[in-house]
Amino acid sequence: MVLTSLKKFVLDIIVKYIDRGENFLHDYKSTLQELVQTVKKSVTYEVIDEEGPSHNKTFTSIVKIDGIVMGKGTAGSKKASEQEAARDALSKRSEIN
Numbered sequence: 001m002v003l004t005s006l007k008k009f010v011l012d013i014i015v016k017y018i019d020r021g022e023n024f025l026h027d028y029k030s031t032l033q034e035l036v037q038t039v040k041k042s043v044t045y046e047v048i049d050e051e052g053p054s055h056n057k058t059f060t061s062i063v064k065i066d067g068i069v070m071g072k073g074t075a076g077s078k079k080a081s082e083q084e085a086a087r088d089a090l091s092k093r094s095e096i097n
Helices: 002-019 028-038 078-090
Strands: 043-051 058-065 068-075
Touching: 028 043, 028 078, 043 078, 058 078, 068 078
Parallel strands: none
Antiparallel strands: 043 058, 058 068
């Protein structure tokens, strides 16, 4: 029973991320937070859009640094959309300093 549950988890969750090429082990939000703290600025996240039926929603989030939108991300969960927004902001790292 435990192996069946583990197999289901791997197939349902982990393989899905690998197939999409997503890096589910990297925490972009923490990386961004650490970077922003070094320059004494604040970070806030906001969900700006939710689309789709309740069982298959897509969320779009933005990340603001000192009130300025620095990143935007869309994904199947609020948490993942925030990670994508943080990743987008990190791609503009030179603008944060």
